[in-house]
Amino acid sequence: MCGIFGIYGHDEASNIAYLGLHALQHRGQESAGIVTAEGSKLHRQVAMGLVSEGFGKDNLAALPGRAAIGHVRYSTAGSSELRNAQPFLFEYAHGGLAIAHNGNLVNAAEIRTRLERAGSIFQTSSDTEVIVHLLAQQREPELLDRLAAALRQVTGAYSLLILAEGKLIAVRDPHGFRPLVMGRLRDSYVFASETSCFDLIEAEFIREIEPGEVVVADRVAVRSHRPFAPAPPRFCVFEHVYFARPDSQLNGQSVYRARERMGRQLAIEHPPGPGGADVVVAVPDSGVPAAMGYSKQSGIPLEMGLLRSHYVGRTFIEPQDSIRHFGVRLKLSPVRSVVDGKRLVVIDDSLVRGTT
Amino acid sequence: MCGIFGIYGHDEASNIAYLGLHALQHRGQESAGIVTAEGSKLHRQVAMGLVSEGFGKDNLAALPGRAAIGHVRYSTAGSSELRNAQPFLFEYAHGGLAIAHNGNLVNAAEIRTRLERAGSIFQTSSDTEVIVHLLAQQREPELLDRLAAALRQVTGAYSLLILAEGKLIAVRDPHGFRPLVMGRLRDSYVFASETSCFDLIEAEFIREIEPGEVVVADRVAVRSHRPFAPAPPRFCVFEHVYFARPDSQLNGQSVYRARERMGRQLAIEHPPGPGGADVVVAVPDSGVPAAMGYSKQSGIPLEMGLLRSHYVGRTFIEPQDSIRHFGVRLKLSPVRSVVDGKRLVVIDDSLVRGTT
Amino acid sequence: MCGIFGIYGHDEASNIAYLGLHALQHRGQESAGIVTAEGSKLHRQVAMGLVSEGFGKDNLAALPGRAAIGHVRYSTAGSSELRNAQPFLFEYAHGGLAIAHNGNLVNAAEIRTRLERAGSIFQTSSDTEVIVHLLAQQREPELLDRLAAALRQVTGAYSLLILAEGKLIAVRDPHGFRPLVMGRLRDSYVFASETSCFDLIEAEFIREIEPGEVVVADRVAVRSHRPFAPAPPRFCVFEHVYFARPDSQLNGQSVYRARERMGRQLAIEHPPGPGGADVVVAVPDSGVPAAMGYSKQSGIPLEMGLLRSHYVGRTFIEPQDSIRHFGVRLKLSPVRSVVDGKRLVVIDDSLVRGTT
Amino acid sequence: MCGIFGIYGHDEASNIAYLGLHALQHRGQESAGIVTAEGSKLHRQVAMGLVSEGFGKDNLAALPGRAAIGHVRYSTAGSSELRNAQPFLFEYAHGGLAIAHNGNLVNAAEIRTRLERAGSIFQTSSDTEVIVHLLAQQREPELLDRLAAALRQVTGAYSLLILAEGKLIAVRDPHGFRPLVMGRLRDSYVFASETSCFDLIEAEFIREIEPGEVVVADRVAVRSHRPFAPAPPRFCVFEHVYFARPDSQLNGQSVYRARERMGRQLAIEHPPGPGGADVVVAVPDSGVPAAMGYSKQSGIPLEMGLLRSHYVGRTFIEPQDSIRHFGVRLKLSPVRSVVDGKRLVVIDDSLVRGTT
DSSP: OEEEEEEESOTTHHHHHHHHHHHTGGGOOSEEEEEEEETTEEEEEEEESOHHHHOOHHHHHTOOSSEEEEEEEOOSSSOSSGGGOSSEEEEETTEEEEEEEESOBSSHHHHHHHHHHTTOOBOOSOTHHHHHHHHHTOOOSSHHHHHHHHHTTOOBOOEEEEEETTEEEEEEOTTOOSOOEEEEETTEEEEESOTHHHHHHTOEEEEEOOTTOEEEEOSSOEEEEOOSOOOOOOOOHHIIIIISOTTOEETTEEHHHHHHHHHHHHHHHSOOOTTOOSEEEEOTTTTHHHHHHHHHHHOOOEEOOEEEOSOOOSOOOOOSSOOTTHHHHHHEEEOHHHHTTOOEEEEOSOOSSOOO | OEEEEEEESOTTHHHHHHHHHHHTGGGOOSEEEEEEEETTEEEEEEEESOHHHHOOHHHHHTOOSSEEEEEEEOOSSSOSSGGGOSSEEEEETTEEEEEEEESOBSSHHHHHHHHHHTTOOBSOSOTHHHHHHHHHTOOOSSHHHHHHHHHTTOOBOOEEEEEETTEEEEEEOTTOOSOOEEEEETTEEEEESOTHHHHHHTOEEEEEOOTTOEEEEOSSOEEEEOOSOOOOOOOOTHIIIIISOTTOEETTEEHHHHHHHHHHHHHHHSOOOTTOOSEEEEOTTTTHHHHHHHHHHHOOOEEOOEEEOSOOOSOOOOOSSOOTTHHHHHHEEEOHHHHTTOOEEEEOSOOSSOOO | OOEEEEEESOTTHHHHHHHHHHHTGGGOOSEEEEEEEETTEEEEEEEESOHHHHOOHHHHHTOOSSEEEEEEEOOSSSOSSGGGOSSEEEEETTEEEEEEEESOBSSHHHHHHHHHHTTOOBOOSOTHHHHHHHHHTOOOSSHHHHHHHHHTTOOBOOEEEEEETTEEEEEEOTTOOSOOEEEEETTEEEEESOTHHHHHHTOEEEEEOOTTOEEEEOSSOEEEEOOSOOOOOOOOTHIIIIISOTTOEETTEEHHHHHHHHHHHHHHHSOOOTTOOSEEEEOTTTTHHHHHHHHHHHOOOEEOOEEEOSOOOSOOOOOSSOOTTHHHHHHEEEOHHHHTTOOEEEEOSOOSSOOO | OOEEEEEESOTTHHHHHHHHHHHTGGGOOSEEEEEEEETTEEEEEEEESOHHHHOOHHHHHTOOSSEEEEEEEOOSSSOSSGGGOSSEEEEETTEEEEEEEESOBSSHHHHHHHHHHTTOOBSOSOTHHHHHHHHHTOOOSSHHHHHHHHHTTOOBOOEEEEEETTEEEEEEOTTOOSOOEEEEETTEEEEESOTHHHHHHTOEEEEEOOTTOEEEEOSSOEEEEOOSOOOOOOOOTHIIIIISOTTOEETTEEHHHHHHHHHHHHHHHSOOOTTOOSEEEEOTTTTHHHHHHHHHHHOOOEEOOEEEOSOOOSOOOOOSSOOTTHHHHHHEEEOHHHHTTOOEEEEOSOOSSOOO
């Protein structure tokens, strides 16, 4: 999971990218980055941590230009270091090229070995770089043709935003594993992992980029291309369950309503046991929509039995005689007047380690 | 509004104070501080901003001792500077004295002028310092007597925690304007503005400090004193409306239930107009309990129509062609699938500037 | 040893103070501070470490006003903490007062105990604060009279610069232990521990402040006062030996020439032994003037046998299997082509621990 | 100008590299970096600024291994950014390779264009990277053969230190433009731009690496190779004039003595004019050896007429009504008692802009 954002044709491209990434922050908190294009010149700023921590007036001022792409990273492949922070910026025979990638390639290691044997030198441990090296070796005169030829060699999930040769290119892989949507902000075009960021920047949602589609924005127009063979759709179920924000529309559905329906379905498949239940309690904030659905379906009242702290920092000093489940206790507090002596149905969006 | 915390007789006093302040963070985010007592020696660490930002292993390690008091500050009187961060630590004829104060004195300026004319030099612009100067000028041999003599000269709101001469002293003014509660953590005693912090540190709530009560913890015992003339109770209504955390018990009442009842009352006094309403929406998180009360009383379903961002940093770059109500939009996002085309009842805990 | 600087009547008072302190940096590297007066309002900025580290555009911009005093601290009395960084700024019955002090008082502890017993609360562990408390307790209507009454109670070394009530006051104690000089920069007056800083700011040296003299600069004029009984002069010999910069004039003498004469005298009192010597080598930079004097007097040629590194930082990682005399080796390197096989006379300004 | 340092076979390789770089700091202050080899694994730390600023316990602890190479950079080719800080570390088909380079290649741009057209992607704007890409494309099984084949394609100045495949390789170009020396520290071998750093780490100077020589240190032995055709020697004259430290031996000569002889020669070629001169004054510190030579040759006495400040930071606030030659005045102060009214011969190591 990562978040990507792009804008083409706006005087404040880097500022808008910054706001767009802020609204996609839930998709990745490890690093944040923005590349802008000022004519053919590309400018890059990346930082570890949150967008609001890593970006301020100084580095935004170092990002002139009317087109921008940005990335918030959640570590999957590649280690947690600044050099793996995206967007990547490469200089190659055709000038500069910046790329932001959400997804994972399954044949990246194999391609990398082949390229290195032929003399290629890689700069990161990210599978995204494989795409760029493949691109650098194509001979077609047109960027779009070189890109398609390169992408036909990789398999896996990729929603991409690319800045090069004065163009912004948005690509969604043929299976459509990861989301990618398109909107309009006055005269400019915006691209993002989710629609949730459009409200903040006052952009209008146009449509989703379709699986296998390549959209190219340049000075003349925005054009759609379909350079790949069709493939069966494989939209990742975790986007609706967990990754996306409830105020996004994905794959034609409201994430909030999808979660609420899952809560209703849960109430049908798993009603309270024979003794019944007094209260439905959500694990805030992600469990709330499903808890509302469960409550409506079952008729059991919903109460705010758990509080989420707004002040959880990253490094906490834990007492030596360790308090049980300290991390969770710091984040969530029970409201005793709601839960004491009650039979509870507790709803979260998913169950991973079970600590919560 | 500020938050204060104290602990007497614990090997990890500074760590526990740090956790206690974290759970009181909602009462003040401007500065945080802890003073510990190691025998008669007092150690002080203060920082601007949140507890989790200002405190780490290094400054907690610089706070040895088995007694501690702490403070989170919300600026009311005195400007926002590090030198106004509490607890204050003073050296005077009887050695060191640390003090943490929640409340405002109404005759502080008048007393200060009188003291300065006699040669006193103040170190801060805080009204709390007046108490210390008055204390320094008393001649009684016992600290408790000097303190009572000093406090009888001030009028206004004060819940105090004081470390001096190997004692921890908790004071609540005769009117009981501000809360102050007492609990037990194994063999140690804890004092705090709210009960909400007791869950995190696994302390047991004993009782509220009563208006006009002075509790002194030392090596021998914990004793209660009543050096002031009785006064009518004047507990601040904003504690239940706005300041306190919903999981606290204050003045014998659950804050959560109090807010829910206010929501019910609101539904009775202000039902939807003649056209009716489709959905009750809370402004998260503080408006949720009242919205639940309103929904239950009115029968109008509650939905999560507003999302609150977890990633709002303090300094945000605003686009030049200013987006309307930018600050609020950054913090709160509408869930269109809930609110579009609906008649809404929107509930917040209070209405101050009306921006939200 | 500390360095003090003051300027009265200049549009860039804080910038000039910053430069003046830079040129006095050799007198103290522990902390640096500047207070400016903007009408009756005083502004203060202090920082640990060097002037060039602690001061930049931001804190200089926070120092408006046409009068300034500054201080560089070398720890003697009082521990090494930011709260002991001078100039001190106090608010008392007559408004704000800032003070910068070079010297040590011998009866400070005794006075402090007396004052604390009467209810005074001290803010620092510095002996300078005693002067301010004494001042706060005087009843005379004129500041100069209160100051004289206060200073008559202290004994010891004090060169002072004070900003209060729109005046800049320069005081040198009756014995004249520490230096204090006065100059002119266009229409403004400057005061400093040494003349060395006048060249940098293009000020003209007027004269030394005399022992027991109090000079007051205000909007009307610069006036000299003599409120103390005469006392025998006791100028500190270490100023010429070690503290002051060679390009300063102190007590009517060039520091450079004084050191050169000491080198000549050393050659007379301690000529090389019977075997003679081949080369005179100075420990740079402080030993150079005396080495030149020794070389001239003895006829033995001077060579640069030791290099001083310009890059010695404050924290160095020392190898585990400790290199002998590591600290000195880092700072000073022998020039083998000069010293190998030679009989050396090595000259330093003084011999304290003998490590060098 | 840059400085390079390497060590092979020492338990504290990174600490020794740190000290070695410190003693080479005069050769470059823009960035500093160290790469260590722990078996086949390479670790890299780089920082902008001085060695003592950028390196501390934390990043030295992140540099395990018994071999290290380091670099201090003085910007010549390539812009001033962290990504141009050396040593560079690349991953390629044969694993990791680190390289530190002192010198400039004259055909780098031409080779880079050729490589990029064939699909290579460069990571830096440094000419050093060309060497690595050429190396990555060679097919010989032995690293030394691939390296020689790559270096035969470049022309210009290069003293190199390379860590790869468990070996440390030192290379000096066929013309010997830049210095490179070799020493022994107990059982380990050290390599450096200058001998000056050997004193600090207590290493023994063995000999200079000769022009066109490649020295390979591995677990078995240290071996010398000569893979290049002989070329006429072209040692850079500025090493003796300006770059190197006076306590170094370069090209068989003491730098100190070389500068002193230049001063003597200057006195012969440019004696004082008809009016004579009273004093020889050096611009400290670099002008001192030549000034001593001039003084000895001419018989005119040397005096310390200029002081150099030890406290010049990098960012200084300049007064608005600009003081003339402010930068120089901050660094150098005249000693009036030496220079006032005298006819001076002022000696510096070189005359570039003439500001001093």
